[in-house]
Amino acid sequence: MSTVEDFRALHLGRAPGDPLILPGPWDAASARACVAAGFPALATPSAGVSAALGHDDGSTPADEMFAAVARIARAVDVPVSADVEDGYGLAPDELVERLLEAGVVGCNLEDSRAGVLKDPQEQAAYLAEVRAAAGDRLFLNARVDVFLHGDGDPAHAVERAALYVAAGADCVYPILAPADTLPVLRAGIAGPLNALGRLDGTGPSPAELGALGATRITFGPGLWQRADRAVRGIVAELVP
Structure with a gap:
């Protein structure tokens, strides 16, 4: 049975250019396809789900998100981390309970709501409460939205990341950070660093992102978007 220790170990001791690659399944069938392809762990995307x-x-x-995540976790025998957006307004102990009930070993938590960055001190306090409630039972990936909803200043991303790591985050995810900022982020952020990869043939490859400092690569809704385009193409061929 997969455990949080298995998942945490996948992030440690990785060589430059060899990041942990976590595809983003949106349902049980896509999760099984990812595992059949050989991926050792999965990370669900909120947009795809x-x-x-x-x-x-x-x-x-x-309720719908947790039910969907639980179906994915039940369908596979590898660790699954869940994107639960900003926590849905749940108290830390309830959030942890629901994640564990769903069978996942980790989660993403965003530091913005409705397109607005949260106060970093308040977000750090929330993460600290989640960590206290979870103990070592969950791997916490703290998303930093400076490049999505903020001013895009790497220094501000590093400042937020430092607060979140001090609060107990296992990994930091400065989503949409430009590739050329990764060395600066890597130098300023302790612990694993998550970067967003692209599946549309543009931007650096996962290995290139790893060489720039990323520990792990996720793709947001990229996998679902490619599958959606493929299905649209297939059904278009069926139109009389």
Whole structure:
């Protein structure tokens, strides 16, 4: 049975250019396809899961998201981390309980809400409460949204990351950080660093992102978007 220790170990001791690659399945079938391809762990994307459930990203009810994540975790025998957006307004102990009930070993938590960055001190305090409630039972990936909703200053991303790591985050995810900022982020951030990879043939490869300092690569809804385009192409061929 997969454990948080297995998942945490996958992040440690990685050589430059060899980041942990976590595809983003959106349902049980896509999760099984990822495992069959040989991936040792998975990370669900909120946008992909939301689309599969018929919701816009950010509008999926918490109950539906946790149920979907639980189906994914049950379908595979590798560790699964869940993107639970900003925690859905749940108290830290309830959030941890629901994640553990879903069978996941980790989660992403964003530091913005409705397109606005949260106060970093308040977010750090929330992460500290989640860590206290979880103990060592969950791997916490703290998303830093400076490049998404802030001023894009790497120094500000590093400042937020330092607060989150001090609060107990296991990994930091400065989403949409330009590739040329990764060395600066790597130098300023302790512990594993998550970078966003692209599946549309643009931007650096996962290995190149790893060489720039990324410990792990996730793809947001990229996998779902490619699958959606493929399905649209197939059904278009069926139109009389």
